[in-house]
Amino acid sequence: MTQPNVIHWFNQDLRLLDNPALFDSAKDNHVLAVYILDDLKESNNSIGQTSKVWLHHSLESLNESMGGKLSFFRGDPLSILSKLCSKYQINEIFWNQIYEPHIIKRDEHIKEQMALQGVISNTYNASLLWHPDNIKKDDGSPYKVFTPFYRKGCLANAPDPRKPLPLPENIHFLDKDGDSLKVKDLELLPNISWDKKISQYWNIGEVAAHVQLSKFLEIGIKDYKEGRNYPAKSYVSKLSPYIHFGEISPNQIWYKLKQLDFNKNIDHFMSELGWREFSYSQLYFNPDLRTKNLQPKFDRFPWKYDKPNLLAWQKGLTGVPIVDAGMRQLWQTGYIHNRVRMIVASFLVKNLLLHWHYGEQWFWDCLVDADLASNSAGWQWVAGSGADAAPYFRIFNPVTQGQKFDPDGEYVRSYVPELEKLPNKYLFNPWEAPDFVLQESEVFLGVNYPNPIVDIKESRKKALGAFESIKIT
C-alpha cells in the first residue's frame, strides 16, 4: 500500500529540526514541501528590503539541506495550496502559525476554505515559548507590565515550554512540483546589488543559527548581563534574525540554556527571550500595535515633522557620533547593537521630536531581524507610548551614553572613520572640542563631518515640555 501524500507548508519556520508541523507531516506520509511568497497583494506588512535578502539566502539554504525538494510559489496561498491538493490528491496540510494579526486572519480563512474542499489543516505553535492565550492575569486579562508577565505569568504559573523535537525519522519528501519556481524567481534580491554588503556579514540558515548559538554560549553568555551594554564587544547573541525566520526556535535555545548552571547571565538572557514573548503578547491583544499608540494620550503628542532631520538620521549624518555610528551600522550590516538601538531611537523621538512611526518604518526596511511584534513594541517603548511606565524623564544623552558604553571609542571609530583621530575626550561631542584639537585630528565640522543638527541640552528641555503637554490635567 502506498503512503498518502500531505503538504508541509513552510512559513517562518525555515528549519528541519524542532519543527512540529514538519514532524507530524512526516508520520507515515509522503511530504510535498512548499514555500509560498505571499507578496503580490498590496499590504502594509510586506517585508522590508533587508529582510528579503535574508529570506532569499535562508530559502536557498533550506532547499539545499532538503536535496532541492522544496517547491517555491508566489501569490495567493489559498489558491496555490488548493490546486496542489487536487493535483496530488492531498487531504491534509501542515504548517506552523505566525502570530501576526493579518496572518492569523488569513490562515483562518484558508482553514475554512480548505475544509470545504475536504482538506484538513493542522497548525502548530513553533515560534513562541508560550501561546499568548495562556499567559493572562488572574482576572483573565493580558499583562501590561513585563516583570509580572514574565516572572509570574510565564515562569511561575504556565507549564514549561514544549521540548525541542528531533529531525523526523524516515522523512520522505516528494520531488519538487513541476510548476515550482526557483528561489531567484521570487525576486527577493534587489536589482542594484547593495545586498552583498549585508550578506557578507552573516552566515544564513539553520546550520549557521546553531553555530551562532554555540559561539554565544561559549563566549557572550559568560558576562552577558554587563557586557551586553558595550557595542564594541561581542556579548550579545545576534540570534534575532535566525529566530525571526525560524532557523532556530526559542525552544531550542531555552533548553540549551537550561542545561547550563543557572546564574545571573543566563537568567538575564532568558528574560530577553521573555521580552520577545511579551512583544508578541502585546501584538496579539493589540492588533494595531504597529500604528496605534498603546497609551491614547500620546495621540496628542506634539511631534515635529522635519524631512532634512529625518534624512540626516537615516544616513548617519546627524553630527552626533554615537547616533551616526549606529545608523551606519544599520545601513552596512542590517543590524544595530541593542544599546545603540535605544540611543538612536531616543534621539529620533526625543531630541528630534519625529514621530516614532518614522523610526519604526526605517528599521522595518533596514533590519535583518525586522519583526512586527518586537519592532512595534520596541518603538512604542522608546516613545513612551507603549506598555511600560517609562518615566517621562528617561531621555538618553547620546554623549554620556557614548562615554559610558563605548569608553575607548572603538565602536564609533569603526563606523565613523572621519573622526578616527579625535581623542576620546571629544569623540562623542566634537562640537565642544577646541579648534586646535579639531585641526590636529583633521576634523572640519560642516565640511567632512556635520555640525550637530540639534543642541542636546536644549532639545532635551523641549522634549520634557512636550511630555508635560500631554499630561492629564
Place this chain on the structure above:
DNA sequence: TTTTGAGTTGTTCGA
C-alpha cells in the same frame, strides 16, 4: 473595594 508598592536599559545636580 481599597491600599500599597513598584515599574528593562537615565540624567543632573549638589554634597
Place this chain on the structure above:
DNA sequence: GTCGAACAACTCAAA
C-alpha cells in the same frame, strides 16, 4: 571622581 536624591503623575498587579 563618586554617590545619592530628585525628577510627575499614573497605571498596574496583587494583597
